[in-house]
Each structure stands twice: as structure tokens, then as C-alpha cells.
Amino acid sequence: MTEQDNSRITLSIRNLSKVFGGKNEQVQALNDVSLDIREGELFTLLGPSGCGKTTTLRCVAGFEKPSSGRIDFLGRDFTSIPPFRRNIGMVFQSYALFPHLSIFENVAYGLRIRKLPRKDTEQKVNRIIQLVGLEATQKRKPSELSGGQQQRIALARALVYDPQLLLLDEPLSNLDAKLRVYMREEIRRIQQQAKVTTIYVTHDQEEALSISDRIAVMHAGKVSQVGTPDEIYENPNTIRVADFIGQANFLTCEVQANADPVLRFRSGEQITLTNSSDNVRGYQDTEGILFVRPEQMEVSAAANHPNSLKGQVKVILYLGSVVRYYIEIFQDHDPQEILVDQDRRVHGVGVGDAVAVLVHGQEAKLFPTEQRQQLEKA
Amino acid sequence: MAREITRRLKTFEFTPYLVLGLALIILVVFIVYPLSKVVFSSFIKLGDAPTLRNLTLANFAQFSKSTLYRSAFLNTMVVGLVCVLFSCLIGIPMAYFVAKTQTPFKTFFLTLGTLPLILPPFVGAYSWILLFGRQGVINYFLDAAFGFTLPDIYGAPGVIIAITMSTYPFIFLLTYGALISADPYIEESAEIMGASRWRVIRTVTLPLVIPAIVAGALIVFMRSVGNFGVPAILGGNFYVLPTLIHFQVTGFFNLNAAAAIAMVNVVLVAFAILLSQYVTAKRSYITITSTTQAARVSSSKLLKWLGTVFCFGVIFFSLLPHLTVIFTSFTEGWAGTRYPTKFSFDNFRRIFEIALTPIRNSLFLATTATLIASVIGTLLSYINVRKNLKARWILDLTVMLPFILPGIVVGVAILVGFSSGLLILSGTWMIMVVGFFIRRMPYIFRSTTASLTQIDVAVEEASTITGASWLTTFRKITLPLMAPGILAGAVISFATLMGELSTTVILFSARWKTISVAIVEYLFSATIGPAYALGTILIVLVLSAIFLANRILGRRMSQMFKMV
Numbered sequence: 020m021t022e023q024d025n026s027r028i029t030l031s032i033r034n035l036s037k038v039f040g041g042k043n044e045q046v047q048a049l050n051d052v053s054l055d056i057r058e059g060e061l062f063t064l065l066g067p068s069g070c071g072k073t074t075t076l077r078c079v080a081g082f083e084k085p086s087s088g089r090i091d092f093l094g095r096d097f098t099s100i101p102p103f104r105r106n107i108g109m110v111f112q113s114y115a116l117f118p119h120l121s122i123f124e125n126v127a128y129g130l131r132i133r134k135l136p137r138k139d140t141e142q143k144v145n146r147i148i149q150l151v152g153l154e155a156t157q158k159r160k161p162s163e164l165s166g167g168q169q170q171r172i173a174l175a176r177a178l179v180y181d182p183q184l185l186l187l188d189e190p191l192s193n194l195d196a197k198l199r200v201y202m203r204e205e206i207r208r209i210q211q212q213a214k215v216t217t218i219y220v221t222h223d224q225e226e227a228l229s230i231s232d233r234i235a236v237m238h239a240g241k242v243s244q245v246g247t248p249d250e251i252y253e254n255p256n257t258i259r260v261a262d263f264i265g266q267a268n269f270l271t272c273e274v275q276a277n278a279d280p281v282l283r284f285r286s287g288e289q290i291t292l293t294n295s296s297d298n299v300r301g302y303q304d305t306e307g308i309l310f311v312r313p314e315q316m317e318v319s320a321a322a323n324h325p326n327s328l329k330g331q332v333k334v335i336l337y338l339g340s341v342v343r344y345y346i347e348i349f350q351d352h353d354p355q356e357i358l359v360d361q362d363r364r365v366h367g368v369g370v371g372d373a374v375a376v377l378v379h380g381q382e383a384k385l386f387p388t389e390q391r392q393q394l395e396k397a
Numbered sequence: 398m399a400r401e402i403t404r405r406l407k408t409f410e411f412t413p414y415l416v417l418g419l420a421l422i423i424l425v426v427f428i429v430y431p432l433s434k435v436v437f438s439s440f441i442k443l444g445d446a447p448t449l450r451n452l453t454l455a456n457f458a459q460f461s462k463s464t465l466y467r468s469a470f471l472n473t474m475v476v477g478l479v480c481v482l483f484s485c486l487i488g489i490p491m492a493y494f495v496a497k498t499q500t501p502f503k504t505f506f507l508t509l510g511t512l513p514l515i516l517p518p519f520v521g522a523y524s525w526i527l528l529f530g531r532q533g534v535i536n537y538f539l540d541a542a543f544g545f546t547l548p549d550i551y552g553a554p555g556v557i558i559a560i561t562m563s564t565y566p567f568i569f570l571l572t573y574g575a576l577i578s579a580d581p582y583i584e585e586s587a588e589i590m591g592a593s594r595w596r597v598i599r600t601v602t603l604p605l606v607i608p609a610i611v612a613g614a615l616i617v618f619m620r621s622v623g624n625f626g627v628p629a630i631l632g633g634n635f636y637v638l639p640t641l642i643h644f645q646v647t648g649f650f651n652l653n654a655a656a657a658i659a660m661v662n663v664v665l666v667a668f669a670i671l672l673s674q675y676v677t678a679k680r681s682y683i684t685i686t687s688t689t690q691a692a693r694v695s696s697s698k699l700l701k702w703l704g705t706v707f708c709f710g711v712i713f714f715s716l717l718p719h720l721t722v723i724f725t726s727f728t729e730g731w732a733g734t735r736y737p738t739k740f741s742f743d744n745f746r747r748i749f750e751i752a753l754t755p756i757r758n759s760l761f762l763a764t765t766a767t768l769i770a771s772v773i774g775t776l777l778s779y780i781n782v783r784k785n786l787k788a789r790w791i792l793d794l795t796v797m798l799p800f801i802l803p804g805i806v807v808g809v810a811i812l813v814g815f816s817s818g819l820l821i822l823s824g825t826w827m828i829m830v831v832g833f834f835i836r837r838m839p840y841i842f843r844s845t846t847a848s849l850t851q852i853d854v855a856v857e858e859a860s861t862i863t864g865a866s867w868l869t870t871f872r873k874i875t876l877p878l879m880a881p882g883i884l885a886g887a888v889i890s891f892a893t894l895m896g897e898l899s900t901t902v903i904l905f906s907a908r909w910k911t912i913s914v915a916i917v918e919y920l921f922s923a924t925i926g927p928a929y930a931l932g933t934i935l936i937v938l939v940l941s942a943i944f945l946a947n948r949i950l951g952r953r954m955s956q957m958f959k960m961v
Contacts, residue, residue, distance in 0.1 A: 080862055101410050102861050103870075109862040115855035119877045128873075129863040173859075180864070 029216045030056040030079065030184065035088035037074050048074040050240040056218060061210055063219045065227040066237035072220045076186050079218060081105055092184070108177030109186040112193065114169045116161035122172055123157040129180035147175045150209060167198045174206065178213050185210065185217040191226065203230050224264045228252060236260050258386045259393040261310050268357040269394065270309040274302055274385060282309060286349040290326050292380035299385050307385040313360035317377040318344050320367040324375035332372050346376060413867045417784070420776035428795055428835050431814025438813050439656035456657030469636040470661065473622050476557055476637055477665070480621035481614045483561040487711055488568025489610065494704030496576035498695045506708045510566050513715050515939055517896030517913065518563035519626025520932040521718025523920050525555050526631065528721060555631035560621050562715040568613040575609035581693040594695070608677045615673040622665050623803025625899035630920055638662040639805045639899060646903055652813050659806040666801060719936055726929040744930035752931060755915040762826060762911065763894035766833030771887045774841030775879060782849045800839035807836050808903030824906045832900040837893065841886035848882030881950055888946035892939045
């Protein structure tokens, strides 16, 4: 992180821990979490359920009291300020619109509490409702709106009083698939227009990659990795992150360090990685796990292709934008199935055919073998 | 560090702790304190100082020495058990007919079947004598036409009939609820395996609703052994524990003896609760219902007609006393003659001359107590649902205790608690309000708890994060959303307080007679006309309160009683 970045940090979470439960049963929801969130960015907490992402968000909101650690907002200690004085906007998973108030009153709620003059209130509410594109609904009750509309009103209600921080707790999880994609673009657009520092919680890695400036991948109450979507996807720092984000293949191998390292697999086959990344070239151990994304490999009908792994096509899935090949490799030595994505069908390759699988060295990565246990057992 | 502490104090939100703490203090002062005191004083002899050294079982020894005590105890048991039995015999078939057959007028039966729960039973009690008594109309005609008369109903039979006709709706409504919510596929699967209709009823339908029947039986038992008004009017020498308590309080002003009898009364109730839990614990069925399909209805014509006749009969018979009250209030000099001869508004004219004060008193006391119960009950249910108290069950039990205990026991506890000691309220209207509000708070507590558990916590959090303090959130979000629950509880509280007798009879003072006390006094002095005119006014007040609430809430009356 550069000097300049440091000066723009809005929210700083330091060594945050949270333990739930009494004497008998204790659950460590957060374990020494530290994060820096920069001004105006959309920062995503990503992880499976129970990883601590929502607890972190609720600590920032003030609904949970951290067991230890501190949260500083613009240099002020946040933990001793009650939630209603933190000037935060928040969108809840269930939207939590006030069922007895009209849409207008829902959105105006925060302004009424701030005792804004009537005229300003009306003006601000109208502007924000326009921003989320729901001008016609003002007089209705929340129950008369569709899920997507309720979602936008929740967003409008959270933004109308210009909060210093916007928290979004799995805001899209109650919408159907198509609306989810549309709404995440909407949220991004509105967030950019409002220029508000935002923390976004989700378990959906695709959503996180598409919407975020930066992502913190969490697991079991800890932060596994923080980075831009590109960094997280292309350069995961552990097998767990690599496995959680996107599709991945992991192949155990022996490593011969070299300018172009040579990998030897349990089938006896070996490949040379040319143009490989710093990670691979600097790899010290003699054993490792090769991590390679499906789209970073190639299927070839020529069975005797040099510098490749022999395999047999088991399944071909046509997914529209890509064609996914399930290929069994190491057939005589404890076979393993890998995924290879191609932009289009490879000519002359069908199910049951023997093929060669090529690995594009520049994007592949090696992880130490002891990280194998991080792979989730399916 | 010191600065850190002062800053934390400044940012700490005191309001919820202040408001909710106050509610808890009221709970301790007005429920825990008098109840503990009455338990203690039952072990002290009249006139002895309330110290640990003076503890004695002398008050309880009366139950082995005095025949009056012994018979009162046995009578109470008999009344309780027989009323449960009769209520089941009426309520279960009625529930079956309304839920599972093509009997028409279902809404009519459900609505009128709820009325006996709201109309105070003592008001109609004397009508049984007018109708079936030795000098009653029915016997007069029977004698004239067939030359025989019915056995005397004064004493035990009258008490049991009058109480049963006011308690059977508990069995009816609870069983009905269980029957219509049971999964119809369960019965169908029994039938597909070859079971006949009677076999399905006997082996599937009835066993599934047994928990509901037991719950209803428990309430019937509690009401029967705690009823004061009916045995006071119809009992004569047939004493039960509540009338014995009243005898000790008003006859001898022996609060210690009354406390001991009250304890025995409570033990009966506690025993019934334990028994019912023992029975239901072995029979807790969890049916996984995946269907929203309505309960299956028998297409039998026979059952349809049988059901119609039965239900009409029960409704008519159970409302007959109150109809008699209204009818009689417009007559002159009945009860002296064989049957009414002259109709007029004379009784009402007399009431407005001599008995306006009780009406005003009842309205004032019921309204005040309902308002206090609404505020405190709402706050306590908020604590119960929203604050993660470890001792939640203690709070729940404390609030519900005055509901479980017989009304006259609550009356004795309040009188013992506040006629001596730090806070002396006896002889004032306040002591009556205290008794009223703690007895009716459970209604509000239950109905607001139900509506509060349905409010998503995130809705309140959304208000908080928007910048609203606890009080603002409570006022603008939580309270409006709880309002229907509060209103439903408040209406039932008000309606049942208007005719409250068993607590009142212990706590009232000459200046603060209520409608119910005035009615009983008129009945005791055999001035039926004014008594029934007051009774009619009471019935009209109660019914209009319920009717109004139904209009506002848009619910059926039987639904409002779901929580009991």
C-alpha cells in the first residue's frame, strides 16, 4: 500500500475479535480481523456462511459489541458510539422496510429524525427516489412493491441522508437470478454517483468480483486475503481462496526449480512451464500443488502433443459462452478429473476420446503441499 | 482512563434501561411482593407478628379440624372435576361438528360460542333459579302439565351447570382450532389403509387433538375451582374454597386464614397444571404439515343434522341465563309471580336514580387498569422478546401468575400486601386498580408478545442505523407495529374487567362499589329487577367494546381469544 493510499483510509478495523455465547458454549465468530477501507471505495466481505462477514459488518454498524479490537472511523473511535449516532446507511438482507409507512415516509425517515425542513426533505426524497428509478411508487406501502423495488427503496432510504458509510448485508440474496445481475450493476452505479464509502457483504463470489473495488475473502473468522477482484482471482494467496473463487484445478507434482521449471506428476508425465510467473519460478520446495484455472488450459485432439498431460474426455458441457470439458487424467495412476474451458468446441474431440491437455504457464501457480487440507471435501 | 469512562457514560443510552427497569420494578412491587407476603402470612396466626419465630401450620390445621373447611375442599374438587367432564362432553362434540361436518352457521356458532367467555357468569347465575328453581317457570309448567317437578338445582347442581355453561367454550374453541389445523392427509392415509370412519375418529382424529383438549381442560379446571360469583349466588350452604375465603375476609377479617385457604386453592391449581403437563409431555405430536389444504369435512347428512341441533341447543342453553337477564330487566315484579306480567323501563329508571355510581366506578377502574396493564404489559413483552435475558422464564412466569391464580387469591394477596407495611392502599380505588391490572396484564403480555415476535428485528435496526434513538424507534416503529396486539389484549381486559367480581369482592370499599358488587348485593337482597337492569347494562357495555374492537381490528371474536 502506498503512502497516498494510507492518507485516504476512512474506516480502520484493528484486531477485531468477537466471541459469542456464555461459559459453556463459545463460538469465535471473529478472530483478529484487521481491514482498512478507503474513501469512496466499494469494499466487499466475501466468504461462505459462518465466516464472520456479517458479524464484521454488524460490529461496524454497532449492533454487535466486539470482544476486543477497535474500529476507527476518520480517526474517531467508533466502538464507543451507539449505532444511531454513527451516521451510517444500511441495507438489510430482508430490506426491513417499515411496513406501516408509505414509501415516501420510509425514505424520509432518516431526514425527519435529522429534523430537516419540510421542503428540503421533500426535495431530497424525490431526488433519491428518482436516482433509484421509482418515482411512481411514493404513496404506496412496501407490501405493494416487488422484491426488486423494495430493494431499491431500502437503498434510497439508506442513502438519502448522505451517510458517511454505507453497509449492504447480502442485499441481493432474496432476488431471482436475472434481477440479481441487474441490481448489482444498479447498486454499483448508484454507489458511484453517491460517492459513498461502502462495505458490501456477500457469499456470491461472482457478485463480489463484478461489483467491488476491493475484496476481503474471509474464512472461519479470519481474513484470508485482501485485494482487487483481479488480484483475488488471478493471484490467490492460498489454496482456499483459489478454490473458493471461480473454478480451479489442483494437481500435485514434483518441482524441479529452473528458469523454466519442470513439473513431474504421479503418472510419470512431466511438463515444462515456459513464461511462468514469479511465484512458480521462485518456488523453493521440491513438491507442490499446481493451481491452474480451467480457461488457462487447452484441449488438443493430438494425443501425442509434447509438453502435455494425457487424458480422456468424460463429459462435455455446453455453457453458452464457454464449452467445459471434464477430462480424466493420470488414468493408470489414481485418476483425477479436471475442468478445461474452451471458447468454442474443439474440432474432432468427443466424449470418450483420448486428448492432450496443455497448461499455459504464465498464469499457473504453485502452492505448498501442506495447503492441500484447505481444499473443501466435496 | 477516567476520561474514557466519562465518555462512555455520555454516549451510553440510558433510556431503554430506565423505561424497562421501571416496568420490572412495578412487576416486583405489585406481583412478587404481595404474592410472597400472602404465602408468608398463611403461616402466621391472626394477631401474631409476622416474624420467622411465629411461623405455624395452625391455619392449615383447620382443614383437618373443621367440617366446613373439609367439605369446602371436597366441594371445590368435585366442582372442578365435574365441570371439566361436562365441558368436554359439550365442547368436544361441538368442535367436531363445526370443524368436521357440514353443519351450517359455523361462524355463528364460533362467535356466539365465544360469548360465555366474556359475559360474567355470576350475572346469569340467578336466572337458573328463575327458570329451573323450585318456584321457577319450567317447574311451574311441568307441574301444571305433567304433575312432576325437576330436582332442586340450588346448591351443587346449579353451581356445576352454571359454571360449565360458561367454561365449555375453552374446550370447544381449542379443540376446534386443533381439528382444523390437523393435516388432512393423516386421516386420509388411515382411511386408505382400510379404517372405518369411527375407527379414524377414535384412533387418529381424537388422539391428535388430545393436547388441545388437555390445555382446555386445565383452563376449565382453573376457572371452576377459582370461581367465586356462581357459588356465592347459587351455592347456599354449598361452600367452595373461594366462598370460604370470602367468608373469612368479610365475616372475621381473618386475612391469615384466608391466605391459608388461598394457598390450598393454589395447590389445587398447581396440581392440575403438573398433571396436564405430565399428560401432554407423553403426547407431544409434531405433525409436519406440507399442505395448506383445508380440513376434510364429513359429508354425512346424519352428522350434519345432529350437529346443527346439538350446536343450537348448546348455544341456546348457554346464553339462556343472559337472555333471561335482559328479558327480565324489562319486566316488573317477576320472581314474585309465576311469569312476567308487566313490561316497563322501571328497573332502568331506578338504576339511574340509585346506581349510577357503580357504573361510573366500573368504567373508571376498568379503564385505568386497562391503560396501566397495556403500558406495563407492552414494555414487559418487549423485554421478554427483544432483550436476551437468561432468566426469561422467570419474567414470563411472574407476569402469567395472576392469570393462573384464582381471582379471589389475587385479591387476598393484594389486600395482604397493601393493607399493612410500606405501601398502604386498602380502602382506596388504587388497590382495586392494582388487583385489576395485574390480573389482566397477562392478556396484554400474551397478545403483544405474539405480535412482537412477528416483527423482524431488522426493521428496528434499520430505524436505529438511520439515526433514531431507542425511544424514537420504539415510538415510531415498534409501537405502531404492535398496536393491533395491544388493542386486542386491551379490549379483552376492559371487557372482562367491567364485570370482574372475584378480585373486586375482596378489594372494594363502600365508596368504590362496582357494577358487579352492586348486582350481587341486589341479588342477595332479592331485588331482582335492579340487579338485572344493571346486568343488562353490563352485558351491553361488554358486547359493544368487543364489537368495536372487532370492527377496528377486522377479526372474528373467537380469534381474539386464541391466546387463552
